[in-house]
Amino acid sequence: MNKISDDILFKVEKPARYVGGELNCCYKDKESVDIRFAFCFPDVYEVGMSHLGSRILYHVLNSRVDTYCERAFAPWPDMEKQMRENNIALYALESKDSLNEFDFLGFTLQYEMSYTNILNMLDMSGITIRASRRGEDEPIVMAGGPCAYNPEPLHDIVDFFELGEGEEIMNDVLDVYKKYKGKGMKKEFLREISKIRGVYVPSLYEVSYNADNTIKEFKPKYDDVPKRVVKRFVANFNEVDFPEKMVVPYIEIVHDREILETFRGCTNGCRFCQAGMIYRPVREKTTATLVEAADKLLKSTGYREISLSSLSICDYSDIKNLIVTLIEKNKENHVSVSLPSIRIDSFSVDLINEIQKARKTGLTFAPEAGTQRMRDIINKGVTEEKILEAASSVFASGWSTIKLYFMVGLPYETMEDVRGIAELSDKVAGEYFKISKDVRKRGLKVTASSAIFVPKPFTPFQWAAQATMEDVVEKIKAVKYAITSRAVTYNYHESIVSYLEAVIARGDRRVCDVIIKAFEKGAKFDGWSEYFNFEIWQEAIKECGVDGNFYAYRERSYEEVLPWDFIDIGVNKEYLILENEKAKKAELTQNCKIECTNCGINENFKEGTCFHSALSNKV
Amino acid sequence: MKILKKGRVSIVRYLIKYSKDSEIKFIAHLDLMRTLQKIIKRSELPIEYSKGFNPHMAVSIAQPLSVGVHSKGEYMDIVLSCELEEKYIIDIMNENSPRGIKILDAVKVIPVEGKKKSQAMAIIDAAKYTIKLKCTKEEEVKETLQEISSTSEWNIIKKSKSGEKMINIKPLVYKFEYKVDSSILAISTLVACGSRDNLSAHLLADYMKKNIQSINKEAFVDIQREEMYATKDGKLVTLSEFLKNQ
Numbered sequence: 001m002n003k004i005s006d007d008i009l010f011k012v013e014k015p016a017r018y019v020g021g022e023l024n025c026c027y028k029d030k031e032s033v034d035i036r037f038a039f040c041f042p043d044v045y046e047v048g049m050s051h052l053g054s055r056i057l058y059h060v061l062n063s064r065v066d067t068y069c070e071r072a073f074a075p076w077p078d079m080e081k082q083m084r085e086n087n088i089a090l091y092a093l094e095s096k097d098s099l100n101e102f103d104f105l106g107f108t109l110q111y112e113m114s115y116t117n118i119l120n121m122l123d124m125s126g127i128t129i130r131a132s133r134r135g136e137d138e139p140i141v142m143a144g145g146p147c148a149y150n151p152e153p154l155h156d157i158v159d160f161f162e163l164g165e166g167e168e169i170m171n172d173v174l175d176v177y178k179k180y181k182g183k184g185m186k187k188e189f190l191r192e193i194s195k196i197r198g199v200y201v202p203s204l205y206e207v208s209y210n211a212d213n214t215i216k217e218f219k220p221k222y223d224d225v226p227k228r229v230v231k232r233f234v235a236n237f238n239e240v241d242f243p244e245k246m247v248v249p250y251i252e253i254v255h256d257r258e259i260l261e262t263f264r265g266c267t268n269g270c271r272f273c274q275a276g277m278i279y280r281p282v283r284e285k286t287t288a289t290l291v292e293a294a295d296k297l298l299k300s301t302g303y304r305e306i307s308l309s310s311l312s313i314c315d316y317s318d319i320k321n322l323i324v325t326l327i328e329k330n331k332e333n334h335v336s337v338s339l340p341s342i343r344i345d346s347f348s349v350d351l352i353n354e355i356q357k358a359r360k361t362g363l364t365f366a367p368e369a370g371t372q373r374m375r376d377i378i379n380k381g382v383t384e385e386k387i388l389e390a391a392s393s394v395f396a397s398g399w400s401t402i403k404l405y406f407m408v409g410l411p412y413e414t415m416e417d418v419r420g421i422a423e424l425s426d427k428v429a430g431e432y433f434k435i436s437k438d439v440r441k442r443g444l445k446v447t448a449s450s451a452i453f454v455p456k457p458f459t460p461f462q463w464a465a466q467a468t469m470e471d472v473v474e475k476i477k478a479v480k481y482a483i484t485s486r487a488v489t490y491n492y493h494e495s496i497v498s499y500l501e502a503v504i505a506r507g508d509r510r511v512c513d514v515i516i517k518a519f520e521k522g523a524k525f526d527g528w529s530e531y532f533n534f535e536i537w538q539e540a541i542k543e544c545g546v547d548g549n550f551y552a553y554r555e556r557s558y559e560e561v562l563p564w565d566f567i568d569i570g571v572n573k574e575y576l577i578l579e580n581e582k583a584k585k586a587e588l589t590q591n592c593k594i595e596c597t598n599c600g601i602n603e604n605f606k607e608g609t610c611f612h613s614a615l616s617n618k619v
Numbered sequence: 620m621k622i623l624k625k626g627r628v629s630i631v632r633y634l635i636k637y638s639k640d641s642e643i644k645f646i647a648h649l650d651l652m653r654t655l656q657k658i659i660k661r662s663e664l665p666i667e668y669s670k671g672f673n674p675h676m677a678v679s680i681a682q683p684l685s686v687g688v689h690s691k692g693e694y695m696d697i698v699l700s701c702e703l704e705e706k707y708i709i710d711i712m713n714e715n716s717p718r719g720i721k722i723l724d725a726v727k728v729i730p731v732e733g734k735k736k737s738q739a740m741a742i743i744d745a746a747k748y749t750i751k752l753k754c755t756k757e758e759e760v761k762e763t764l765q766e767i768s769s770t771s772e773w774n775i776i777k778k779s780k781s782g783e784k785m786i787n788i789k790p791l792v793y794k795f796e797y798k799v800d801s802s803i804l805a806i807s808t809l810v811a812c813g814s815r816d817n818l819s820a821h822l823l824a825d826y827m828k829k830n831i832q833s834i835n836k837e838a839f840v841d842i843q844r845e846e847m848y849a850t851k852d853g854k855l856v857t858l859s860e861f862l863k864n865q
Binding site: 005006007009010015016019021022023024025248250251252298299300301302303304334 | 642643644645646647650651653654656657658659660661663668674676687715716717718719837838839841
């Protein structure tokens with residue numbers, strides 16, 4: 001156990017990040033369990049504690065009598081400095097034991113720019129960074145989460161990956177581990193779990209390359225290791241184990257409210273969106289299940305706000321009933337319901353009107369692109385007419401602040417498409433002035449934000465070249481100068497972070513060396529602009545003899561072996577190709593709620609049915 | 620939950636005494652407030668809310684505690700919509716509290732006819748603290764403290780929003796005892812607290828740090844609030860007692 005002295009804690013910012021002991025956190029007798037698991041989030045406490053998936057898995061793991069799951073987060077650099085100076089190893093919050101005393105470290109991969117924090121967390125615990133050099137007596141390092149769908153850039157850091165939803169697979173892996181624990185048989189353990197559906201053990205596969213640096217072949221080293229790794233998902237999502245208790249932090253975290261997961265998957269089929277592909281099929285929980293879960297969670301957490309979570313909440317088949325039921329049930333309780341983001345249509349505006357009767361704090365819409373042609377290319381099925389109609393209805397209902405999210409640097413994008421961002425924002429602002437003065441609320445503010453598009457694996461745009469930094473700078477300028485309304489504020493991101501994100505997102509095994517090198521040169525908290533240092537990364541890329549542009553700016557051919565091709569997400573590659581071809585022609589694909597679009601998920605994975613538990617009579 | 624008086628006869632105010640243990644001493648005032656509200660919510664106590672669009676729970680903390688300070692004698696006022704047994708309130712809140720908070724006492728505040736009962740924060744006059752400072756040369760500390768104790772003025776610069784001001788804190792120190800043992804100077808002190816006169820324990824600790832050479836200036840100063848007092852018949856009694864036998 002580490003003694004984190006007050007002499008250290010009083011010197012750092014937000015010491016409550018490092019002390020644990022929150023409401024509902026789990027304490028067990030470490031002598032009476034077989035498996036000690038440290039759930040690691042490679043970012044600061046407030047960010048990590050807001051992540052629903054981690055909270056679910058903390059609960060799932062601790063439901064096992066034989067397992068004690070604790071939490072670890074990346075210490076903020078001020079705390080890291082103190083810990084390193086005082087020789088304190090990174091520890092888990094519950095027992096305060098160093099991470100190197102655990103059987104497993106499980107990292108969740110939510111964004112590429114958190115990877116150097118993983119390395120730093122290992123290093124701070126005295127754990128060997130490279131998996132190939134890590135000893136028998138060191139913990140087994142595993143990882144999961146959306147970024148694990150291209151695991152290769154971490155192939156020599158992580159011993160094994162879990163692909164897909166963790167609830168069941170985690171149990172399968174731990175059951176096997178009990179046989180091998182403490183016997184010095186790490187290799188045998190990894191070999192055995194490689195046969196569990198959803199598990200990928202990188203050390204059991206080898207890659208060869210062509211002269212042009214593309215992949216020649218990816219194959220298992222042994223005959224008994226599966227050629228393809230098939231993702232896992234929970235078939236009956238309505239009955240999946242959902243925590244009745246959640247840890248309630250003392251300090252304010254990013255999402256400080258009760259989170260209720262309504263459904264997984266998404267039917268919209270936006271072509272840029274990885275989540276929309278990898279989380280298929282769509283499966284819902286019933287309103288009855290959700291209302292019951294909400295009750296239990298409110299009771300155990302003491303929260304006064306319920307947030308409904310999913311990829312596109314207004315697409316929940318029974319949304320109106322769910323919201324009305326939750327509001328009615330909790331009227332006397334002073335509990336409010338909130339939606340993280342809403343679809344752009346008047347149905348959704350009516351819904352939010354129902355919820356935010358009093359406080360009209362501001363609404364966020366995501367048209368994603370400025371022109372109709374571009375929205376059709378990305379298959380964002382929304383017309384300008386609908387957007388303006390929704391905006392008008394928003395202003396008429398008493399809101400005066402709207403946020404609009406866009407992307408720049410999308411495939412097949414022209415300067416005209418980019419200027420469309422400015423035009424659409426102006427038009428949205430224009431809708432405000434069409435509303436009579438006595439109806440609209442004063443103080444119009446339209447904030448248009450643009451992110452830079454990063455092509456992601458398992459999307460129809462996985463073959464696309466990212467727009468160059470120079471290109472993006474030009475485009476951002478074009479948007480800035482094209483805005484005429486004084487009510488519109490334009491925010492944009494730096495393009496260099498997106499470049500690196502693109503390198504890592506579609507990187508292969510050779511990018512792993514770059515990440516290690518960058519870490520050695522001091523890279524950490526790369527997702528935080530105050531710590532991101534592009535020069536470090538440029539040097540690392542150069543010293544590793546890797547060409548960043550090869551990964552970010554190169555358009556791939558359909559024939560090329562992609563680093564993540566061995567993973568089967570259930571959606572056919574042919575479907576992604578077809579979608580990309582349709583994008584080129586700006587052709588729309590319908591929402592698969594209306595009619596199946598033959599992505600392959602229900603053919604390939606017989607155990608899962610699309611729209612499980614959803615109300616089918618409502619579209 | 621056993622409701623003693625049914626129906627909304629009137630609202631009932633309770634004074635709750637609780638601890639903020641050392642393990643959560645770095646939790647700031649507002650975060651502690653949020654946590655206390657969650658404890659009340661989890662306990663399903665019939666708490667009153669303010670009216671309006673954004674209703675607030677009727678909970679107020681008597682005297683904020685600075686970050687880094689722990690306490691065995693914290694107080695809050697809560698307003699319930701019906702009368703409950705005091706023991707029930709203590710037990711149910713303890714069941715629903717995290718490790719670092721313990722509910723020690725609950726006292727029903729009996730309204731006096733025709734008089735609005737003042738809240739806990741208005742009646743506080745003094746607080747007792749234990750302050751522990753790390754030091755090196757024990758003898759030297761003792762000698763200096765003897766000198767300090769005999770001086771009539773303890774002057775130190777107090778920083779506030781309106782600027783810096785030199786003040787004499789000695790009149791605000793009602794009792795001052797100390798012990799030096801195992802390189803720790805432990806001060807037990809009763810000081811002015813509340814809206815009339817107030818001395819922060821940190822300022823007193825700073826005075827000691829400034830005037831005693833061998834106190835480790837880099838080390839954390841461990842401060843525990845022991846109790847808070849109000850004046851009754853010219854005597855200081857704990858807040859609980861003040862309201863119990865009114």
